[in-house]
Amino acid sequence: MQSDAKKRILLVDDDLDLLEQNKILLESKGYKVVTADNTKDAWELFQSEKPDAAVLDLIMEEHDSGFILSYKIKKDEHGKNIPVFVITSATYITGFRFGASTKEEKEWIRCDEILNKPVVIDELVQKLENYLALNEV
Amino acid sequence: MENNHTPKILIVDDEKGLRLGTKRLLESEGYLVETAENGLEGVKSGTSTEFDLALIDLKMPDVDGIHVLREILKAHPNTVCLIATGFASYETAIESTKQGAFSYIPKPFTSEELLQKLNQAYYKRQLLLEGEKWKKEREERLLEITFEKTRLNTIINSITEGLLVVNKNGEAVLYNPSALKYLDLNSITIEEHIIDKLHPKIAELINKFLFAYKIERKSYSTQIEPATDKQLFIEATSSPVPNPDGTLAGVVVVLKDITGLKQIEMLKSQFVSMVSHELKAPIAAVTGYLHLFNDGTINLTDEQKKGYIKRSQLRLDGLLKMVNDLLDISRMETKTINREIVKLDVNEIIKNQLELFQLQINNNKLKVNFDAVENLPLINADRDEMARLFTNLISNAIKYNKQNGSINIKIESSERYLIVIIKDSGIGMKPEEKAKLFHEFFRAKNEKTKNISGTGLGLSIVKRIVDSYAGKIEVETEYGKGTSFKILLPIR
Numbered sequence: 001m002q003s004d005a006k007k008r009i010l011l012v013d014d015d016l017d018l019l020e021q022n023k024i025l026l027e028s029k030g031y032k033v034v035t036a037d038n039t040k041d042a043w044e045l046f047q048s049e050k051p052d053a054a055v056l057d058l059i060m061e062e063h064d065s066g067f068i069l070s071y072k073i074k075k076d077e078h079g080k081n082i083p084v085f086v087i088t089s090a091t092y093i094t095g096f097r098f099g100a101s102t103k104e105e106k107e108w109i110r111c112d113e114i115l116n117k118p119v120v121i122d123e124l125v126q127k128l129e130n131y132l133a134l135n136e137v
Numbered sequence: 138m139e140n141n142h143t144p145k146i147l148i149v150d151d152e153k154g155l156r157l158g159t160k161r162l163l164e165s166e167g168y169l170v171e172t173a174e175n176g177l178e179g180v181k182s183g184t185s186t187e188f189d190l191a192l193i194d195l196k197m198p199d200v201d202g203i204h205v206l207r208e209i210l211k212a213h214p215n216t217v218c219l220i221a222t223g224f225a226s227y228e229t230a231i232e233s234t235k236q237g238a239f240s241y242i243p244k245p246f247t248s249e250e251l252l253q254k255l256n257q258a259y260y261k262r263q264l265l266l267e268g269e270k271w272k273k274e275r276e277e278r279l280l281e282i283t284f285e286k287t288r289l290n291t292i293i294n295s296i297t298e299g300l301l302v303v304n305k306n307g308e309a310v311l312y313n314p315s316a317l318k319y320l321d322l323n324s325i326t327i328e329e330h331i332i333d334k335l336h337p338k339i340a341e342l343i344n345k346f347l348f349a350y351k352i353e354r355k356s357y358s359t360q361i362e363p364a365t366d367k368q369l370f371i372e373a374t375s376s377p378v379p380n381p382d383g384t385l386a387g388v389v390v391v392l393k394d395i396t397g398l399k400q401i402e403m404l405k406s407q408f409v410s411m412v413s414h415e416l417k418a419p420i421a422a423v424t425g426y427l428h429l430f431n432d433g434t435i436n437l438t439d440e441q442k443k444g445y446i447k448r449s450q451l452r453l454d455g456l457l458k459m460v461n462d463l464l465d466i467s468r469m470e471t472k473t474i475n476r477e478i479v480k481l482d483v484n485e486i487i488k489n490q491l492e493l494f495q496l497q498i499n500n501n502k503l504k505v506n507f508d509a510v511e512n513l514p515l516i517n518a519d520r521d522e523m524a525r526l527f528t529n530l531i532s533n534a535i536k537y538n539k540q541n542g543s544i545n546i547k548i549e550s551s552e553r554y555l556i557v558i559i560k561d562s563g564i565g566m567k568p569e570e571k572a573k574l575f576h577e578f579f580r581a582k583n584e585k586t587k588n589i590s591g592t593g594l595g596l597s598i599v600k601r602i603v604d605s606y607a608g609k610i611e612v613e614t615e616y617g618k619g620t621s622f623k624i625l626l627p628i629r
Contacts (some may be wrong), residue, residue, distance in 0.1 A: 013419075015418055015422060017422035017425060017426070017448055017452060018421060018422055018425055020445075020448075021422075021425035021426065021428070022425075024429060024435060024437075025429075025432075025435075028432075028434055059414070078583045086323055089414060089417050089418070117420045117421060118424060118425060125318060
């Protein structure tokens with residue numbers, strides 16, 4: 001892998017404004033960003049682009065669209081090696097627990113990080129860099 | 138006689154002179170007197186009518202006074218009988234009193250002697266009657282208590298709340314069928330030690346009183362799910378049952394099905410989380426743009442800046458609309474109580490709404506087909522609510538339509554309903570989208586709806602209004618072809 005090439009990030013959010021904003025922010029930090037506003041497009045984009053990382057909104061068509069997508073990505077031959085973050089502002093949807101505590105949840109929720117929206121860009125970049133650096137090694 | 142009741146006396150004597158003489162004497166003293174001239178006649182009179190008193194001669198030719206006495210007492214135990222005898226002796230006295238005579242009077246007797254004896258006898262009669270009254274009352278009370286008890290049991294068994302009473306040893310003393318259901322028990326045996334068979338949280342509620350140092354006049358409550366496989370939530374409340382002296386007799390537990398309440402609670406908190414999530418989204422979007430503007434490291438083109446300001450404006454407009462819709466929903470919940478019901482012509486309402494949307498209709502080059510129907514039955518409804526109902530439906534028919542599309546509005550009436558059909562030639566819905574149509578904040582998300590703004594509350598408001606008028610709403614839709622809403626409002 002060429003270390004000077006721009007890292008490509010798959011950014012998925014059904015809120016077009018947040019998608020645009022985070023795209024600009026990530027681009028300003030030196031990433032190449034590919035975007036999708038629904039899981040179907042996102043999955044196609046993932047397969048064709050093979051990004052270095054994925055940042056997914058949680059609630060899109062369904063309440064757990066982000067988790068479903070990250071599960072699919074993590075099962076993929078390429079995807080299993082890349083960092084996948086889920087971002088959400090739904091911190092207390094009733095009956096929904098974030099963070100995998102049971103074995104079933106750990107099996108199921110495969111993403112590496114769950115971050116709060118609105119995204120703090122420096123925190124996001126910091127975390128992305130950590131994971132990407134690990135992958136370099 | 139002091140009593141205002143006239144004492145009724147029967148004189149049984151075969152001696153005519155004595156019989157009539159006594160009769161006269163007693164009548165002059167205020168007695169009601171009847172006479173019998175022999176024993177058999179005395180029995181006949183004394184048994185067929187209840188006398189207060191009877192004065193019976195002991196020795197008569199046909200049957201003796203003792204026989205008459207026995208027969209009278211058999212029929213009327215409270216008739217007080219005096220035996221008059223010329224053979225006054227200790228034996229006859231004992232014998233007559235043994236047979237139930239109140240007393241005896243030796244012949245010949247003076248008027249004073251007789252009246253004194255009769256006075257005593259009449260006093261006795263009154264006591265007997267009083268006693269009889271008490272006895273009757275007591276019996277009635279007992280009957281009443283038994284009846285009361287059965288009635289109480291029937292009531293306890295009929296109430297939907299579960300009831301379980303345990304004594305201070307923790308043994309079951311009373312329960313009803315609902316208690317079995319709510320405690321998830323197949324049976325309870327009276328006097329069995331029940332505590333260990335109960336849900337630990339309910340056992341704890343009871344033990345709080347059983348093991349308390351002193352009796353406390355308060356209640357404890359807890360909420361449990363008795364059986365994990367059933368959708369059942371129970372609220373259990375325990376209270377002490379005190380003895381008259383204030384010591385603890387036992388504990389009563391009332392069990393109440395609160396499944397419905399729990400569901401409402403859950404829906405409510407889900408609704409609140411959804412609302413806050415939906416309200417946060419536009420705020421986050423606008424804040425995000427402001428951050429971009431303020432971030433010195435990011436260079437935005439003028440075109441981008443202009444676009445972002447426009448987007449921010451749209452998001453804020455949407456936010457305002459959402460707040461208004463939410464206020465509508467909350468107002469609607471109180472409105473049902475104080476809505477203004479008037480006779481309304483639906484023709485007119487729809488016409489007014491179409492006028493308000495004329496600009497959008499023209500911009501989208503939509504063709505609207507609507508002809509007012511003559512002699513349309515009026516409906517009883519609140520004008521604002523009807524306006525809101527049709528605004529939402531017409532607005533959807535415009536927003537989700539295609540350029541050069543059409544909107545067909547038809548009004549019909551059946552015997553029971555006024556029917557309005559609003560059909561658009563728009564983008565339609567997929568079956569899975571149709572299923573969620575009336576859910577709060579649900580918006581069909583696909584390529585075609587991407588650029589249509591909305592709060593996701595419009596149809597939820599429509600449904601609430603229609604439901605509150607006991608109406609019906611039906612939807613037919615085909616993805617890519619259009620949607621038709623049929624509203625049925627009762628004509629009353």
